[in-house]
Amino acid sequence: METCDHVFYRNLRKDYPLADRAEGVYIWDSKGRRYIDGSGGACVVSIGHCVPEILEAMETQFRRVPFVHSSHFTNPAACELGDLLYAMAPDKSLNRTYFLSGGSEAVESAVKLVRQYWREAGKPDKYKVISRWSSFHGNTTGALALGGHTARRSHYLPIFQHTPHIEPAYCYRCPFMEKPETCALQCAEALERSIMHEGPESVGAFIAEPVVGATAGAVVPKDGYWQRIRQICDEYDIKLIADEVMTGIGRCGRNFGIENWGIVPDLIVMAKGLSSGYTPLGGVMVRDEIHATIKNGSGVFVHGHTYGQNPLSTAIGAAVLRYIKANDLVARSRRMGAHLMDRLSVLEAQEIVGEIRGIGLFAGIELVRDKTTRAWFERDLKVNLQVANQAFERGLITYPGNGGVDGIHGDHILLAPPFTITEGQIDEMVDVLEAAIAHVTRTL
Numbered sequence: 214m215e216t217c218d219h220v221f222y223r224n225l226r227k228d229y230p231l232a233d234r235a236e237g238v239y240i241w242d243s244k245g246r247r248y249i250d251g252s253g254g255a256c257v258v259s260i261g262h263c264v265p266e267i268l269e270a271m272e273t274q275f276r277r278v279p280f281v282h283s284s285h286f287t288n289p290a291a292c293e294l295g296d297l298l299y300a301m302a303p304d305k306s307l308n309r310t311y312f313l314s315g316g317s318e319a320v321e322s323a324v325k326l327v328r329q330y331w332r333e334a335g336k337p338d339k340y341k342v343i344s345r346w347s348s349f350h351g352n353t354t355g356a357l358a359l360g361g362h363t364a365r366r367s368h369y370l371p372i373f374q375h376t377p378h379i380e381p382a383y384c385y386r387c388p389f390m391e392k393p394e395t396c397a398l399q400c401a402e403a404l405e406r407s408i409m410h411e412g413p414e415s416v417g418a419f420i421a422e423p424v425v426g427a428t429a430g431a432v433v434p435k436d437g438y439w440q441r442i443r444q445i446c447d448e449y450d451i452k453l454i455a456d457e458v459m460t461g462i463g464r465c466g467r468n469f470g471i472e473n474w475g476i477v478p479d480l481i482v483m484a485k486g487l488s489s490g491y492t493p494l495g496g497v498m499v500r501d502e503i504h505a506t507i508k509n510g511s512g513v514f515v516h517g518h519t520y521g522q523n524p525l526s527t528a529i530g531a532a533v534l535r536y537i538k539a540n541d542l543v544a545r546s547r548r549m550g551a552h553l554m555d556r557l558s559v560l561e562a563q564e565i566v567g568e569i570r571g572i573g574l575f576a577g578i579e580l581v582r583d584k585t586t587r588a589w590f591e592r593d594l595k596v597n598l599q600v601a602n603q604a605f606e607r608g609l610i611t612y613p614g615n616g617g618v619d620g621i622h623g624d625h626i627l628l629a630p631p632f633t634i635t636e637g638q639i640d641e642m643v644d645v646l647e648a649a650i651a652h653v654t655r656t657l
């Protein structure tokens with residue numbers, strides 16, 4: 214067998230098991246151990262592993278034309294994917310999608326698109342993008358600068374352009390010391406304050422995840438938050454970018470997570486579930502007005518990546534969306550999500566479980582040292598990793614994260630299983646997680 218000595222790994226000291234095969238919600242390693250993919254990798258796998266229909270679509274496209282460059286050709290697969298997304302859009306004004314190879318590329322593209330739009334709309338000074346603390350938008354330097362995760366950002370600060378950040382909509386740890394029952398949505402009002410500080414004429418966009426994923430663990434904002442954010446953006450002529458890389462394509466029980474609050478963003482960034490991990494694929498869906506301004510202006514988006522809109526990836530994306538529709542998987546995500554939240558409530562009895570939250574098949578469990586004071590664990594303990602490792606040992610894959618409190622502290626576990634998961638498999642997941650948390654609690 215190969216040595217695996219010539220791959221540069223993410224964690225250079227970790228011994229990774231060798232993934233051997235996968236099917237449905239399960240992955241097996243080379244030693245024959247079975248794992249439930251409880252987080253769909255990093256919130257990617259939405260329709261399950263090794264679905265034959267996707268292989269067929271992949272093979273058909275491969276035999277027809279695997280690659281053409283987007284500067285030379287369009288292709289039927291990209292056109293079909295565009296149509297399928299248009300059919301899923303929260304509003305018919307969102308009628309064009311620019312295809313890419315992943316979430317970070319899509320975030321960068323959205324930001325550049327807005328920048329070019331404002332130049333061509335005659336407002337070249339509107340260049341700033343406001344974002345939030347306790348957020349994640351990707352690891353390329355532009356996207357990482359917009360993110361609000363101190364532990365990830367601190368290594369690279371000197372090479373970032375400075376961008377304004379506002380407080381997150383994080384009720385369990387309200388930055389304004391308010392209670393959700395009585396607050397005046399100060400977290401949304403913070404956007405207006407930031408716009409005023411920066412100067413409205415200089416602000417082009419606000420970007421945020423409808424439900425925060427990697428950096429805080431399925432943090433759902435209070436009702437009214439997104440409506441107020443939309444109002445503020447309208448008032449100051451600012452484009453609203455919904456980063457739906459995790460929350461989109463059914464993950465939160467709707468086509469797009471933002472639809473849970475009935476507002477329409479100006480741009481939607483997507484990736485992950487768009488291809489369910491069968492190929493690297495991302496996209497930016499934009500309102501017609503943005504597309505038309507550039508079409509009637511310079512006529513060219515000054516941007517592009519080699520693999521953007523490639524036939525093989527877009528054919529796979531189209532097959533995934535067809536599969537989701539044919540099997541009514543968005544409704545299933547909502548239904549199974551309700552079962553998951555219901556079953557997860559058993560974890561409330563655990564000493565270190567502070568909050569269980571989420572929407573659809575997107576759930577977060579925040580781990581705390583003290584339930585009453587909500588005190589967090591020291592970072593050195595890496596309690597999130599301890600729990601995730603214990604779950605992994607027991608055959609459950611989760612997505613541990615940290616930094617919800619202040620960009621560094623705060624431990625959580627994210628769950629995002631494929632929508633095809635059954636009630637029985639959810640019960641199994643929760644049992645394993647319960648055992649893992651109980652084990653870690655005993656050793657702390």
Ligand SMILES: Cc1ncc(COP(=O)(O)O)c(C=O)c1O
Nearest residue numbers: 315316317349350351456458459
């Ligand atoms: C909300 C959000 N945006 C962007 C990204 C970056 O996506 P990618 O890793 O595909 O570049 C991620 C990845 O986790 C994400 O969660």
